[in-house]
Amino acid sequence: MSRLVRMDASGHTTVAEWTLDDAPAVEAAVLAFRAELENGYFALVSEGEGHAEQVRELPIDASLVILRRPIAGG
Amino acid sequence: MEAAIESPGGSLPELTRVHWRPRASEQLLRETGRLWTASTVAHTVPFLVAAVVLTALLPILAPVSLVLLVHAWAIPELYASRGAKVLRPRRGELGPAERVAAGLLGDLVDHGPRELVARTGVALERGRLGVWLLGEAGALLVRPGARRVNCYCVKVLDGSLPPSDRIAHLLLALRTDEAGFATVANLSFSGARWRVRRRLAPSARAALDAAADIARLGPRSTPQDRDVCTEGQCATGPGSRSFSP
Numbered sequence: 001m002s003r004l005v006r007m008d009a010s011g012h013t014t015v016a017e018w019t020l021d022d023a024p025a026v027e028a029a030v031l032a033f034r035a036e037l038e039n040g041y042f043a044l045v046s047e048g049e050g051h052a053e054q055v056r057e058l059p060i061d062a063s064l065v066i067l068r069r070p071i072a073g074g
Numbered sequence: 075m076e077a078a079i080e081s082p083g084g085s086l087p088e089l090t091r092v093h094w095r096p097r098a099s100e101q102l103l104r105e106t107g108r109l110w111t112a113s114t115v116a117h118t119v120p121f122l123v124a125a126v127v128l129t130a131l132l133p134i135l136a137p138v139s140l141v142l143l144v145h146a147w148a149i150p151e152l153y154a155s156r157g158a159k160v161l162r163p164r165r166g167e168l169g170p171a172e173r174v175a176a177g178l179l180g181d182l183v184d185h186g187p188r189e190l191v192a193r194t195g196v197a198l199e200r201g202r203l204g205v206w207l208l209g210e211a212g213a214l215l216v217r218p219g220a221r222r223v224n225c226y227c228v229k230v231l232d233g234s235l236p237p238s239d240r241i242a243h244l245l246l247a248l249r250t251d252e253a254g255f256a257t258v259a260n261l262s263f264s265g266a267r268w269r270v271r272r273r274l275a276p277s278a279r280a281a282l283d284a285a286a287d288i289a290r291l292g293p294r295s296t297p298q299d300r301d302v303c304t305e306g307q308c309a310t311g312p313g314s315r316s317f318s319p
Contacts, residue, residue: 005178007175007178007235007239007242007243008232008234008235008239009171009232009234009235009236010171010174011170011171011172011173011174011175011176011177011178011236011238011239012174012175012178012239042087044246044249044250046182046246046249047249048184049183049184049187049199049200049249050199050200050201050249050252051249052246052249052250053084053250054084054086054087054250054251066178066242066246068230068242068243068246068247069230069231069232069235069243070087070088070230070231071088071228071229071230071231071243071244071247071255071258072088072091072228072229072231072258073092073226073227073228073258073259073260074211074212074227074228074229074260
C-alpha cells in the first residue's frame with residue numbers, strides 16, 4: 001500500500017492511499033497529488049540519509065510520498 | 075576551482091526567492107568562514123590595542139581600559155549567542171499533533187539519529203558540507219574537522235505546524251538539495267564551535283558533541299558509511315559506528 005502524506009497542523013494527514021493494481025485509487029491519488037501541488041505544497045520521496053527526490057508527478061511505485069510547505073531564511 | 079555540490083534530487087524550488095545569492099559550495103563556505111574570522115578580529119583587536127595603549131600611557135585610565143576589554147569580549151559572544159538561538163529547545167506541552175509528527179520524523183531518520191532526536195529534539199544529518207543539526211528554528215552545520223560551525227536561520231513558512239514537522243520540513247529540504255538549503259538559509263554566525271556550544275541548552279549541547287564526533291571523520295562520501303555513533307560507543311572502524319541514548 002502506497003501513501004501520499006501531507007505534513008500539517010495535525011502532525012500529518014494521509015491524503016491518498018493506493019496499490020498499483022487498483023486503478024481508481026491510483027487515479028484518485030494522482031488528482032489529490034495535483035490538487036496539493038496547486039495549493040503550494042512540494043512533493044518529495046525520501047530515500048534515506050542524504051537523499052530525497054523532489055517530484056512533480058505522483059510516483060505511483062513509491063511507498064511514501066510526502067508533501068511539505070516551502071521553507072525560507074528566518 | 076572546486077566542483078559544485080550536486081543535488082541528484084533536484085534543486086530546491088525556494089532558490090527562486092533568493093536568486094541573487096551565489097549557490098553555496100565548499101569553497102564559498104570556506105571563504106565565508108574566513109570573512110567571519112576577519113570580521114571578529116576587526117571588531118576585537120582595536121579594543122584590545124586601545125586598552126593596552128591607554129593603560130600604558132595613563133595608568134589612571136585602567137578602568138576605561140577594562141571597559142574596552144569587556145567590549146572586545148562581548149561582541150563575539152553576542153554573535154555566538156545569536157547563532158546558538160537556531161537550536162533553542164522546544165517549549166510547552168507536546169500535544170497529540172506533535173506525537174504524530176514525531177512518529178513521521180522518526181520514520182525518516184535512521185536508528186541512531188532517531189534516538190538523538192528523541193533525546194535532544196534535534197535531528198542529525200550528515201552531508202557533503204559537514205554534519206547538520208536541525209531544530210525548529212534553524213540549522214547548525216558542523217564543518218569537517220569540527221572546529222568551525224555555521225548557524226543558519228531557516229524555517230518552514232507555516233506557524234501551525236508541530237515542532238517535529240518543522241524539523242522534518244528542514245530535513246527533507248536538506249536531503250533534496252544540500253547546497254540549495256545552505257543558500258536559502260540565512261547565515262547568522264560562523265565561528266568556533268566552543269563559542270556556540272556554551273550558549274546552547276544541555277540537550278542541544280549533547281547533539282552538537284555527537285555531530286562534532288562525526289564531523290571529525292570528514293564529510294559524507296558513500297552511502298555505506300552512514301551509521302555513526304557518539305563517543306565511547308560501538309566503534310568498529312570509521313564509518314561503522316552507531317549512536318546510543
